[in-house]
Amino acid sequence: MQMLALYSIKGGVGKTASAVNLAAEAALAGKRVLLWDLDPQAATTFYLKSKAKVRGGIDKLVKGKATLDKVIRATEIERLDLLPASFGSREMDRLLEGRKPSRLRKILKPINDDYDLVLLDCPPNLSALSDQVFSSIDALLVPVVPSTLSMRTLTLLREHLDGQDQPCPVWPFATLVDRRKRLHRDTLETLPEQWPLRLSATIPYASVIERMGVEQAPVASFARRTRAAQAYTALWEEVAGRLGNA
Ligand SMILES: Nc1ncnc2c1ncn2[C@@H]1O[C@H](COP(=O)(O)OP(=O)(O)OP(=O)(O)O)[C@@H](O)[C@H]1O
Numbered sequence: 408m409q410m411l412a413l414y415s416i417k418g419g420v421g422k423t424a425s426a427v428n429l430a431a432e433a434a435l436a437g438k439r440v441l442l443w444d445l446d447p448q449a450a451t452t453f454y455l456k457s458k459a460k461v462r463g464g465i466d467k468l469v470k471g472k473a474t475l476d477k478v479i480r481a482t483e484i485e486r487l488d489l490l491p492a493s494f495g496s497r498e499m500d501r502l503l504e505g506r507k508p509s510r511l512r513k514i515l516k517p518i519n520d521d522y523d524l525v526l527l528d529c530p531p532n533l534s535a536l537s538d539q540v541f542s543s544i545d546a547l548l549v550p551v552v553p554s555t556l557s558m559r560t561l562t563l564l565r566e567h568l569d570g571q572d573q574p575c576p577v578w579p580f581a582t583l584v585d586r587r588k589r590l591h592r593d594t595l596e597t598l599p600e601q602w603p604l605r606l607s608a609t610i611p612y613a614s615v616i617e618r619m620g621v622e623q624a625p626v627a628s629f630a631r632r633t634r635a636a637q638a639y640t641a642l643w644e645e646v647a648g649r650l651g652n653a
């Protein structure tokens with residue numbers, strides 16, 4: 408079971424859109440996928456038409472005492488399951504405070520053999536939860552809007568991770584890209600030299616991605632032929648290639 412997280416210190420950069428679309432792409436490609444919504448906003452949970460509720464409560468889940476079969480739900484997409492968020496997920500930070508590293512991976516241990524891939528959708532901050540994410544995963548997928556502030560938060564993230572004991576590979580990729588904008592084009596050109604591990608697939612700014620909220624589904628389910636859906640397929644293929652070599 409490999410674990411990846413969609414993470415950024417910055418809000419509104421496409422973490423949730425990417426988590427849902429990549430999870431769907433992986434499932435369509437034949438992987439057994441679990442998408443874990445760690446954000447109390449529960450946007451991922453909503454996109455997958457699920458109710459924001461964790462049976463038994465977050466407390467039990469963090470302690471490893473939850474019956475995972477009862478917490479995890481199937482989705483409309485074959486091979487894609489969801490571990491939903493709830494409003495109580497805001498307690499996650501407090502409950503994880505002082506815990507040994509890799510807690511999130513430990514929580515999932517009983518279902519290790521049931522999934523090929525776990526994707527985490529994270530809230531945007533540095534906290535006890537994000538430190539647990541960093542220590543639990545195989546790589547961090549960081550959506551970056553090719554603009555000054557977004558690049559700056561990427562550097563902040565690197566500085567934070569450099570100060571930690573455990574290595575955590577950072578794989579940035581560009582989202583909300585508008586190639587008509589000079590700044591976007593210029594910033595995209597500098598990404599490869601500053602971030603050799605960046606993924607080369609880029610996700611365009613596309614209204615079809617905004618429609619995910621209306622359709623409550625990944626783009627692959629309702630707009631398969633669009634450029635945005637194809638960009639997520641390409642991104643998944645690149646990620647899968649790296650995981651295969653991991
Ligand atoms: N490629 C895209 N093109 C157009 N709109 C997008 C794209 N990606 C995301 N969006 C829209 O931008 C908004 C923020 O996206 P999303 O919720 O995925 O970001 P986030 O990083 O998860 O935010 P948060 O930090 O609040 O969790 C949403 O309204 C979403 O529909």
Ligand SMILES: [Mg+2]
Pocket residue numbers: 422423424446450528529530
């Ligand atoms: Mg989000």
